[in-house]
Amino acid sequence: MATLLQPEKVLYLVRGEKKIRVPLSQLYFCRYCSELRSLECVSHEVDSHFCPSCLENMPSAEAKLKKNRCANCFDCPCCMHTLSTRATNIPAPLPDDPTKTTMKKAYYLACGFCRWTSRDVGMADKSVASGGWQEPENPHTQRINKLIEYYQQLAQREKLERDRKKMARRRPFMPQAFSQHTIHVVEKYGLGTRLQRQRSGAPISALYGLSLKEGEDQKEITIEPAQALDEVEPLPEDYYTRPVNLPEVTTLRQRLLQPDFQPAGASQLHPRHKHLLMKRSLRCRKCEHNLSKPEFNPTSIRFKIQLVAVSYIPEVRIMSIPNLRHMKESQVLLTLTNPVENITHVSLYTCEEEDPDDINSTAKVLVPSKELVLAGKDAAAEYDELAEPQGFQDDPDVVAFRKSNKIGFFIKVIPQQEEGDVTVAFKLRHDFRNLAAPIRPTEEGETTAEAIWLTHHVELSLGPLAT
C-alpha cells in the first residue's frame, strides 16, 4: 500500500535545542559532529536570488534595490500565475502616409490560467515586447522615504551614543576610532553580526541594512508628525442598498498582495513584478561546517555540498501492517535500507521505562535481539543479473527477505490502548564510518576509518486499530 511508504509514518528524533521528530528525508547529518540536524538547528544563509520564471540570477545588492522583484516577469493580480506576453496585429497608420494603414505588432500581458489580460484594467498595449510595462507608483512613496531616512539617522545617532558610553567606561587610552570598527555592536535597524544571528528564532529586522555608510555627512532631517483627522470621508448614500457586483469585488488575497493600494475593485488590480526566490545554504551551528550548499546556477538543482541524512543513516520503512488488535501481539514487517557502501551492523533496542524521549508510543514493541547485518550499497548490482548470494545467515523468524542493501524484518507490536492510533518507538544503533575525519597515520595495511556507534530514536505510526 502506497500509504505506508509515506515519509511521515517513520520519524527520527533530533536532539537539538528543541527535540523535533521529523522524517529522515527532511534531516541533515553533520558528519563532523556525527549528529542529526533538522532545519531548525542549522543556520540558513542566502546564497543567491533568482526569478522563478525567467531563471535570471541577480546579485543580492541588486535584488535589494529592486525590492526582491524580477525586472522582466509579472504576476497575474487575479490568480498569481505568471503572465505571458502575447502579440496581436493591429492596423496602425504609417508615419509617412496617414491614409495607408499597416499591421503593427502590439503586445499585451495575458494569464493562461484565469484569462486575465492587461486590457482588463485599461493598460494600453505596448509596442515593445518587454520593458514597456510600468508598475503604478505608490502615492505615499515620498513620505515613506523621508521617514526611512529620518529613522536611519536616528539609529546611527543612537549607535554613536552607545559607543561613546562604552568608550567612557573603558580605559582612556583606547583609540577613538575603535568604536567604528567594533564588531560587537548590533545595529538597531540592521542585522547583527553572525554571532548574534545564530540564535535560533531571532527575528530578522525588516529594515535590514539601512544603516548609513560611515563618513556620510550627518544632515539633520526633520519630519512632520502624522496628522490626525477629525473628519472622515462619509460613505456614499447607496452603500447599503447598492447591489454588489461580485465579479468586481477583489478577494482579500488579491487585495493584500498589493499592500500599497489594496484596491477594492478588480478593475484596479495592476500586475506586479514577480517575487524572486532564493537559494540558501545551511550551516551546522556547532561546528560551522556547511551541510547543504546548492550550485550557483539557478537552472541547476544539484548541490556542491549535500550532507543529507538519507545518505548516511539507515532508513526504516513500513512494509506491511496486519490487523492490530488491543492487547494482542501482531507482527509488523519493516524494511531497513543501508545507504553507504560498506557493511553496516544495526541493532535495535526497545525504549526503557521512563525514557524521556518516549512520549508518543501507545503500544509495546518487541524488536529482534540479534544484530542485523546490512550489505553495502552497490550501484552496479542492479545490472548484474547473476548476483551472487550474499552469504548472510539470516534467522527466518527475524529477517523476512534480503535484497542487495535492504532487508525486511519483523517486529512484534502489542497495542496498549483500545482506541486511537498505534505508535511505537525504539532505538536504532548502527555503526558509522566517518570518512570526513582525517585518518590518523596508522600502521601499514589499515585503511578503513574508525567506526563509531550512533543511536537514534525512531517512532513509527502504524495507523488505527482494526475494527
Added chain:
Amino acid sequence: MADPSAKQTGQKSVKIAAGAVVCVESDIRGDVTIGARTVVHPKARIIAEAGPIVIGEGNLIEEQALIINSFPENLLPNTDDVEPKPMIIGVNNVFEVGCVCQALKIGDNNVIESKADVGRSVMLTCVCVCVCVCVCAADVGRSVMLTSGCIVGSCCQIHTCEVIPENTVIYGSECLRRVQTERPQPQTLQLDFLMKILPNYHHLKKTVKSSGTPARS
C-alpha cells in the same frame, strides 16, 4: 469506434453537414446533427440518449470529450413521460480533451477546457470559457446553461442550476469566477489546420446533406 448498432431510421441518425470533419473513430450515437466546419477528433463521444443533439458550425471537439444528452438520474430510461429535450450547441465552441458536457444549451464562442465537467442544467451563453475540469465523480445537478463567451476552466465542475452569464471565466480549484472583457477568439486557424491534416491520417465519416438519407462510413 463507431457504434455499429445505430439505427438507420430518420429519427436516430447522425447528420453531418458538408465541410465538417468527423473522424471514424469517434463515437456518435443517436440523433446528432453536426454543422459545417466542425471538427470532431477521434475518440470523441457524442451520445444522444434522451434527445437529439444539434451542434452548430465551427466547433472543435477534441479527443475523449463527452457530449451527452442523458436522462436525468432519477428517471428510468424507459419512462415514456419524458419528452426528449434537444441539446443545442452554438458556433465556435471548443470542447477540449477529456471534458464532459451535459448542458442542454450552449451558446457561441465558449471554451470548455480539459477535464471540465459541465452539468446538465448549466447553460453557457456566449463566450464562456470552461477551464479544464477534472471529472471523476458522477454528474449531479445538471441544470446549467452556458451563454456565450464563457470559459470553464480545467477541472472545474459546474453542477449548479443557473445560466452562466456572458464572458464568465470559471477557474481554479474552488471554481472562482470572474468576468473577462473580451470573448475568446474563435479558433479559426486551428480549425483550418485540422481540416487539412486530419484527413491525411484518419478516415472520415461521410457527410450528408441535412435533408438526404443518412449514411455512415
